Amino acid sequence: MSFRLKLFIAALSSALVALLLAGGLLITSARRQTDARIEDTLVVQARVAAEIIGRMDARPAERFTPAEIDREADRLGSLTGARVTLVASDGVVVGDSSEELGALAAMENHLARPEILDAQARGLGRARRFSATLNIDMLYVAARVDHPAIGFVRLALPLTEVRSQLRAALAATLAALGLALVGAAPGPGPNRRAPWRRCRARRGRSRDPKEPGLPADSDPRPPRSNGPDRQAGPTRRRR
Secondary structure (H helix, E strand, O other), X not given: OOHHHHHHHHHHHHHHHHXXXXXXXXXXXXXXXXXXXXXXXXXHHXXXXXXXXXXXXXXXXXXXXXXXXXXXXXXHHHHXXXXXXXXXXXXXXXXXXXXXXXXXXXXXXXXXOHHHHHHHHHOEEEEEEEEOOOOEEEEEEEEEOOOOOOOEEEEEEEOHHHHHHHHHHHHHHHHHHHXXXXXXXXXXOOOOOOHHHHHHHHHHOOOOOOOOOOOOOOOOOOOOOOOOOOOOXXXXXXX
């Protein structure tokens, strides 16, 4: 194995390790930032939705029809872009933007859900878990509501955006790795000697005796002059 090949393998290994570490850090950072951004947005939307529901007309709970409450969930879902679930104070689901009105009776009681329990105790609750209804990982934020027929409003968003960003970061890392491999590969060519070796070969090359020009033993440099020619003989002294 030549020295050049060993150097190429060492440089390639170092670049591969550096790219893998950078890609892992990038993916982790992107996931944390995306999770935080989604959660902060969902918290603000849940508080706004609770404020909107609390300002509805103050009719008794029995005066609100199930269809009217479910339409309110659909309206809030279209405004926020999230799944909106309206839960009564006893945990019964009374409205859901992702479910039909006839399917609400078959939904489980939500009073024991972690985000509902936190909202009941502190006014706002958050949770992340797998949704058995949608079969995806979801982020839930619930807020307590001051309304006669609705006790809690819960907003949910899928965490698929995080996965899409992770895939984009992984694709960018692989692309950078490919470019590094292409740039580090030795280029083709018949003469791949180092420049200093080529210079040494040119210096050691002897002159061809058949090459036209001066003889081999002649000095092409002009003779060095010691000054202007002086006239021989004694020098006359002026009186």
